[in-house]
Amino acid sequence: MTEGKPFSQACENNKQVILEKLSAVFINPGTVLEIGTGTGQHAVHFAGSLPHLKWQPSDHPRNYQLCKPWLAEANLPNISSPLPLDVSADSWQIPPINGVFSANTAHIMSWHEVEAMFRGVAAHLTKGDAFCLYGPFNYGGRFTSASNQQFDASLRQQNPVMGIRDMDDLKRIASENGLALESDFDMPANNRLLVWRKV
Ligand SMILES: C[S@@+](CC[C@H](N)C(=O)[O-])C[C@H]1O[C@@H](n2cnc3c(N)ncnc32)[C@H](O)[C@@H]1O
Structure with a gap:
């Protein structure tokens, strides 16, 4: 049932494939900060x-209160x-964390905010911790698909x-903040799952 709760079809489509990657990255017990939670479906x-x-x-x-209906219904400990x-x-103002996840935020934030996100993430992680960033990304100034190019134009x-x-x-600001790209997974619908590791 999703009636009455904010709903993202994209989250329904991508949550299982993202989970498969996260379950191999976040293997140890700990606290994972999600940045830009949105509806709460991923959480x-x-x-x-x-x-x-x-x-x-x-x-x-x-x-930040948008996700409350999904969280309340799930009532997970x-x-x-x-x-x-x-x-x-x-x-x-966050508790100690051992990892970070964020989906579909880097293209919504301004570049200044993306830089601030990498800086803040790096400041709160310790050596060996992971930052998983999901979304569409370009390579060498090129779009990976025509649909991503159209999406970028509409944004x-x-x-x-x-x-x-x-x-x-992204690699430049990551490296300036002591984060190294460990994996760059190809995901459905021309998206990527980037795993940055604090060095
Ligand atoms: C496209 S939504 C993605 C939501 C969700 N992660 C998903 O995958 O459906 C972008 C999210 O980035 C958040 N956001 C934008 N600017 C932000 C900022 N400066 N700090 C934190 N979150 C921000 C928005 O509030 C929104 O929840």
Whole structure:
């Protein structure tokens, strides 16, 4: 039942394939911060399937309560109350964490916010911890599909600060913050699952 709750069809489509990757990355017990939780469908699916993790949803202060209906219905013991977190905030008011997950956020945030996300993630992870980032990405300035190119154009039309990010730029800011790209998985619908590791 999804009636009365915010709903994303994309989350329903991608949650199982993302879970398969996350279950191989987040193998040890610990707390995973989710950035830009949105509806909460991912949080519920991943926390329900990975009971050794404590899932910490968060989202921009204007959106962080959006996930509450999904969380309330699932009533899982290993999901914490969602936190308001704007990645561009000077300091992140979050509990200690052992990993980070974020889906479909890098093309919505401004580049300044993407940089702040990598900086904040790196500051809160310790050596060996993982940051899993899901979404569409470009390579060497090229789109991986015509549909991603159209999507990018529609994002930039809505707001010029949005847009699909290039792997070269992400690798640069990751490296500046002590994060190394461990895996870049090809996912359905021209998406990728990037695993960054704190070095
Ligand atoms: C396209 S939605 C993705 C939601 C969900 N992760 C999903 O995959 O369906 C983008 C999310 O990024 C969040 N977001 C945008 N700017 C942000 C910021 N500065 N700090 C934290 N979250 C932000 C939005 O509030 C929104 O929840």
